Amino acid sequence: MNQSVTARAGAPFTLANGAVLKNRLAKSAMSEQLADGRQDPTARLERLYRVWAENEIGLLISGNIMVDREHLGEVKNVVLDERSDLDAFRRWTDAGRADGTHFWAQLNHPGKQTPKFLTREPVAPSAIALGGGLEQTFNTPRALTDAEILAVIGKFARSALLAREVGFTGVQIHGAHGYLVSQFLSPLHNQRTDRWGGALENRLRFVVETYRAIRALVGADFPVGIKLNSADFQKGGFSEADSMEVVQALAREGVDLIEISGGTYESPAMVGAGLPQPGKASTRQREAYFLAYAEKVRKLVATPLMVTGGFRSSAGVEAALAGGATDLIGLARPLAVAPAMASRLINDPGYRIEMSMPTTGSKLVDQMTFLAITWYEYQLARIGDGKQPLPRMNAWRSVLSTLWGLGMKGLAKRRA
Ligand SMILES: Cc1cc2nc3c(=O)[nH]c(=O)nc-3n(C[C@H](O)[C@H](O)[C@H](O)COP(=O)(O)O)c2cc1C
Incomplete structure (x- = not known):
């Protein structure tokens, strides 16, 4: 068995356009929050991605890069548009492509998942507020007009073309986790009665048209992938059956890679929250959250798949x-x-990393400071500063850093 662990994770993989990923391990998107005040990439991002690239990972997918600077999800998101510093992006992609690593840009629009202090009037398919206590932090969105929907699709395509120009080797549409694409797919969040809402064939029009617009600009040989929810894990929401239909529609369109995740801000299954606790019986089920779904998808489409969430061991x-x-x-x-985990997974058959959910002990504090995300952002910043991450760091250190960051932002009266 030991030999096969190394062989499988380390085996190259060829995409439809002929591009070869040097192994099967990919860094899924993590919003780094390391852009500068103009939402451009920084030296910290370069350092972070160089560290990953030089430690054997086959594919790096950037943290979500926003396609509209009027609609950020977080204060320090990177934005890629005509006002971007393209040389800063080129320095970033040079770093992420070290050692023959593939480096893709994840493109995103937050829709209603943008906090009040960033966006006074968020946009969404329908004017429906986020629930589950999130009403405190997120404003109720207004519904996009037909013309605005087409404009947003155009922004995705424009950012994808720029991504190719600045040296990314592919792009990924963020269609998961409750952001705009996923809001369109959801019957709970999309209650439009025009061609963009209602039946699933209408709800999936936004993602299909976005894919087509990107493809038309970047050409047939540039990889275009999508991250998609297996389900939103919300009653009456985007279901597994819906998801299977979307997968098939995108496969027919020719998407190069489908990454499978799940959950939204309201129900964060992407980080394992609320999912059934792992049983002892199956190693596969125990570790990865969405494998059972991938097994079903595999029978429906031939498109390459990537499953994300929960992998911890060789x-x-x-x-x-x-x-x-x-x-x-x-x-x-x-x-x-x-950051060198890929190398360990490939070379050490007994490797396992033990990780627990960071917590202050107060559910309220954890939720208010988005600790399940911000604790990790703190680690990314450390790597970007050339320091070692702190795997056992006390959660309060992260909380204080988050509050300090918000305070500074408030004082500077910054609005994206
Ligand atoms: C700090 C942080 C930021 C994240 N940002 C993104 C993002 O920008 N786009 C995305 O698709 N997923 C994002 N995710 C979710 C991850 O890509 C992944 O789906 C999730 O963490 C589960 O995988 P894991 O168990 O290997 O961490 C983020 C997760 C974390 C912890």
């Missing part, structure tokens, strides 16, 4: 690849505390 990676449900393994949080 044995778990081996089992998932051997089972054939996924081609690539997506890794996020572990790479924030163990």
Whole structure:
């Protein structure tokens, strides 16, 4: 078995356009929050991505890059548009492509998932507020007009073309986690009665048209992938059956890679919250959250798949690849505390990283400061500063840093 662990994770993978990923391990998107005040990439981002690229990962997917600077999800998001400093992007992609690593840009629009202090009037398919206590932090959006929807699609395509120009080797549409694309797919969040809402064939029009617009600009040989929810894990929301239909529609369109995740801000299954606790019986089920879904998708489409969420060990990676449900393994949080994890997974069959959800002990504080995300952002910033991450860092240190950052922002009266 030891030999096969190394063989499978380390085996190259060829995409439809002929591009070869040097192995099966991919860094899934993690919003770094390391842009400068003009939302351009910084030296810290270059350092962070160089560290990952030089430690054997096959594919790096950037944290979400916003396509509209009027609609950020977080204060320090990177934006790629005609006002961007393209040389700063080129320096970033040079770093992320070190050692023959593929580096893709994840493109996103937050829709209603943008906090009040950033966006006074968020936009969404329908004027429906986020629930589950998030009303405190997020304003109710207004519904996009037909013309505005077409304009947003144009922005995705423009950013994708720029991504190709500045040296990214592919792009990924962020269609998961409750952001704008996923809001269009959801029957809870999309209650439009025009061609963009209602039946699933209308709800998926936004993502299909976005894909087509990107493809028309970047050409047939530039990889275009999508990150998609297996489900939103909300009653009456985007279901597994819906998701299977979307996967098939995108496969027909020719999408190069489908990454599978799940959840939204209201129900954050992407980081394992609220999912059934792992049983002992199956290594595969125990480790990765969305493998069972991928197994079903595999029977429907031939498009390459990447499953993300929960992978922590060489044995778990081996089992998932051997089972054939996924081609690539997506890794996020572990790479924030163990940036050389890919190398360990490939070379050490006994490797396992133990990780627990960071907590202050107060659910309220954890939620208000988005600790499940911000704790990891703190680690990314450390790597970007040339320091070692702190895998056992006390949660309060992250909370204080988050509050300090918000305070500074408030004082500067910055608005994106
Ligand atoms: C700090 C942080 C930022 C994230 N930002 C993004 C993002 O920008 N886009 C995205 O698709 N997923 C994002 N995610 C989710 C991860 O890509 C991944 O789906 C999730 O963390 C589960 O994988 P893991 O168990 O390997 O961490 C983020 C997760 C973390 C912890």
